[in-house]
Amino acid sequence: MATQTEVTRRGSGAAAQQAPGQAPQRQQAAEAPIRPPVDIWENKEGITLRADMPGVSKDRLNLRIDGNNLIVEGQVQFELPENAEALYADVRSSLYRRSFSLSGELETGKIEASLKDGVLTVRIPKRAELRPRKIEVQGS
Amino acid sequence: MFGIPSNPPSSVFDELWRLQQEVDELFGSWGSPLGIRSQPRGSFPGVNVGQTPERVDVYLFAPGIDPKSLEISIQQNLLVVSGKRDLAAEEEANYYRQERFSGEFRRVISLPEDVDPERVQAKYTDGIVQIGVQRRESARPRQIQIQ
Numbered sequence: 001m002a003t004q005t006e007v008t009r010r011g012s013g014a015a016a017q018q019a020p021g022q023a024p025q026r027q028q029a030a031e032a033p034i035r036p037p038v039d040i041w042e043n044k045e046g047i048t049l050r051a052d053m054p055g056v057s058k059d060r061l062n063l064r065i066d067g068n069n070l071i072v073e074g075q076v077q078f079e080l081p082e083n084a085e086a087l088y089a090d091v092r093s094s095l096y097r098r099s100f101s102l103s104g105e106l107e108t109g110k111i112e113a114s115l116k117d118g119v120l121t122v123r124i125p126k127r128a129e130l131r132p133r134k135i136e137v138q139g140s
Numbered sequence: 141m142f143g144i145p146s147n148p149p150s151s152v153f154d155e156l157w158r159l160q161q162e163v164d165e166l167f168g169s170w171g172s173p174l175g176i177r178s179q180p181r182g183s184f185p186g187v188n189v190g191q192t193p194e195r196v197d198v199y200l201f202a203p204g205i206d207p208k209s210l211e212i213s214i215q216q217n218l219l220v221v222s223g224k225r226d227l228a229a230e231e232e233a234n235y236y237r238q239e240r241f242s243g244e245f246r247r248v249i250s251l252p253e254d255v256d257p258e259r260v261q262a263k264y265t266d267g268i269v270q271i272g273v274q275r276r277e278s279a280r281p282r283q284i285q286i287q
Contacts, residue, residue, distance in 0.1 A: 037239035041230055048230070052240050054185075054201040054267035078199060078268050081192045087252075088175075090186035091201055118203030118267015 033097035036072070036120075040100075044132065046125035047106065053096045054118035061115055063122065065108050071099045072120065105130040177248045184225075184241035185269075187249060193281055196251050196273045203267030210264075212271060214257045219271065222246035254278075 036051040049070075053061070056074035064071050076094040102108060105126050112123045185202035200221060202210075210223040227242040229235070251273060259274035 037241070038237055039227070039235070039240050040237040041233040041235045043230065043233040048233075050240065052203045052267075054203040057266050078265070078270065080190060081195065081197065084190035084192050084197065087189040087191050087196070088249075089188045090181055090183070091188050091199075117205070117264075118201075 032093060033073075033095040034091070034093050035098050036074075036096045038098065044126075046123060049100070049120075049122040049124070051096075051098070051120045051122075052118065053115075053120050055094075056096065056115070056118060056120075058115050061113075061120065063111075063113050063120075065102075065111070066099075069099045069101050070108075070111075070122070070124070071097070072122070073097045074120070175250070177250060179247065183247070184245050185247065187247055189249065189251070191252065193275070195275060196255055198249055198251070198271040198273070200247070200269040200271070201267065202245075202269050205264075205267075207264035207269065210262075210269065212260075212262055212269075214251075214255075214260055214273070216257060217251045217253050217255050219249045219251055219273070220246070221249070221269070221271075 036053050038049055038051045040047065040049050042048075049072075051072055053072075053074045053076075055076035055078050057077065060075040060077060062071075062073040062075075064073075074096040076091070076096070102124065107125045107127050110125050114121050185200040187201075188199040190197045190199075198219060202223070202225070205223055205225045210221065213220050222245065224244040225242060227240060229238075252275070254275045255273045256276050257273070260271060262269060262271045264270075
């Protein structure tokens, strides 16, 4: 089975399970938060960020503005039978974290966010007065 | 050239992350052979497998998919999951990052030999597909009474 690849800690973030002979450094690395993959795009209205955060429910999502930064955090939770031991784990941390610095033309007070099936969508509108205006060239 | 960094500062972290992945790949395969059907870390969807004496649970980290589009099959102890996640690009938008997986995927997971392919359950919650497979009774550890 895939056991040969890696026997690691439980996916839930419960006490780490260490295979004999495994270097302790590897365990430490497992504690590092996961950087969720994101798509980011901009249109006339503002910037939209979409992040994959499977296993995060609404009450375990922490989205906040700290100074000029947007911080996205989430805690993974899934049902795990008691005494389960990990046979294989691609996902070795139970925390997602990533931050982005915003710029002044964005209206941080009007950020909207939604979470569905582990996908977070954050819409950051631009200040109305700063949205690009098309400048018409007058014909003579 | 001209002392101007050609990349935004965040790419330094991208680089470190990539490096970490490579080191992971290198040392992860040290000493113990790679599963013949294993895929590199970062493949979509991520897979975790946990076991107890009674059951084996497979977790697929597959956010934003339609669970009806998933095909899950099990033959003896080989679990095959395939599906797709098509991300349509927004119109009239400029993309800065497109890191999320889009397209078809397929993962093959070999489970312990004693799983019972007749007793499988699957559900989808918060972007995680959980597939629970019961193990055969005969394979479970049993307490032996001394007469």
